[in-house]
Amino acid sequence: MGQGQTGAGARHLQVRAGALAAALLAFVSLASRATPLPEIEVDVHDKASLQRGARLFMNYCLSCHSATYMRFSRLARDLDVPEAVAKQNLMFVSDKIGDTMQVSMNPREAETWFGVAPPDLSVVARARGVDWVYGFLTSFYRDPSRPSGVNNLMFRNTAMPHVLWELQGWQEPVIENKPDDSGQSVETVVGVELAEPGALGAEEFKAAVRDLVGFLAYLSEPAKPLRQRVGFWVLWYLAVFLAVAYLLKWEYWRDVR
Numbered sequence: 316m317g318q319g320q321t322g323a324g325a326r327h328l329q330v331r332a333g334a335l336a337a338a339l340l341a342f343v344s345l346a347s348r349a350t351p352l353p354e355i356e357v358d359v360h361d362k363a364s365l366q367r368g369a370r371l372f373m374n375y376c377l378s379c380h381s382a383t384y385m386r387f388s389r390l391a392r393d394l395d396v397p398e399a400v401a402k403q404n405l406m407f408v409s410d411k412i413g414d415t416m417q418v419s420m421n422p423r424e425a426e427t428w429f430g431v432a433p434p435d436l437s438v439v440a441r442a443r444g445v446d447w448v449y450g451f452l453t454s455f456y457r458d459p460s461r462p463s464g465v466n467n468l469m470f471r472n473t474a475m476p477h478v479l480w481e482l483q484g485w486q487e488p489v490i491e492n493k494p495d496d497s498g499q500s501v502e503t504v505v506g507v508e509l510a511e512p513g514a515l516g517a518e519e520f521k522a523a524v525r526d527l528v529g530f531l532a533y534l535s536e537p538a539k540p541l542r543q544r545v546g547f548w549v550l551w552y553l554a555v556f557l558a559v560a561y562l563l564k565w566e567y568w569r570d571v572r
C-alpha cells in the first residue's frame with residue numbers, strides 16, 4: 316500500500332512536470348512569435364516633457380479613459396503649471412481644480428460602443444511597462460476586417476481605435492508568409508510601414524508619444540521624484556550617522572580597554 320502510494324505520488328509529479336514543461340514551451344513559442352518590444356527611456360523628472368505629455372493625454376485620451384487616482388490640483392503642482400494655466404490648457408472635462416481626472420463618458424455606454432469599457436490608465440505604465448505602452452500607441456495599422464478599421468501589433472484585435480491618426484497618419488501592415496505551429500504557411504503581420512503621413516513627421520511623432528508615455532509613467536507613480544530625493548537624503552543621513560556612531564564607539568571603548 317505504501318509502495319502504491321509512492322507510485323501514485325511519482326506519477327502525479329510526472330504529470331505535473333509534464334504540464335509545467337508544456338506551459339513553458341507554450342510561453343517560449345508565444346514569446347518568440349510576438350513582435351519584439353521597442354525600448355524607450357522616459358524621464359519623470361523632465362517637467363517640460365511631462366507637460367507636453369499631459370496636454371496630449373487631456374486632448375486625446377481623457378475622452379475615453381480616466382485616471383481616477385490623480386487630481387488636477389496635484390498634477391498642476393507636480394508639473395509646475397499655475398492653476399489658471401491648468402484650467403485653460405489641461406482641464407476640458409471639469410472646471411474644479413480639486414477634481415480627479417474622470418472621464419465624462421458613461422462606462423456602460425462605452426461598453427456598447429467598443430465592446431469593452433476603456434480601462435482606467437492610472438497605473439497602466441506600471442502594469443504593462445512603458446515599452447509596451449509605447450509600442451501599442453505607435454503600432455496601429457489599417458485592417459478593414461476590424462470594426463474600428465485598425466489593428467495593433469502589440470495588442471491583437473484591440474477595441475481601441477487609432478486615436479492619434481491626425482498626428483501619426485496611417486500605417487499599413489507588412490505581411491510575410493510564416494509557418495504556424497503545425498508547420499503550415501500563413502500570412503502573418505510582421506511589422507508596419509507609414510502609408511499616409513500625418514501632421515507630425517515620424518521622429519516628431521515618436522517624441523510626442525515618448526512624452527505621453529512619460530506622463531503615464533508619472534501618473535502611475537507621482538511620488539517617484541520625491542521618493543528618490545528623500546531616499547538620497549536618508550542614505551546620506553545614515554552614512555553620517557554611521558561615522559558619528561563609529562567615532563563614539565571608539566571613544567567609549569578607549570576607557571574600557
Ligand code: HEC
Binds near residue numbers: 379452479527
Ligand atoms: C475612443 C475611445 C478611446 C480613446 C480616445 C483612447 N482609448 Fe485607449 N482604449 C480604448 C478602449 C476601448 C480600450 C480597450 C481595448 C481592448 O481591451 O481591446 C483601450 C485600451 C487602451 C490601453 C490598453 C490598456 C490595457 O492594459 O489593456 C492603453 C495603454 C490605452 N488605451 C491608452 C490610450 C491613450 C494613451 C490614449 C490617448 C492617446 C487613448 N488610449 C485614447 C478606447 C480609447
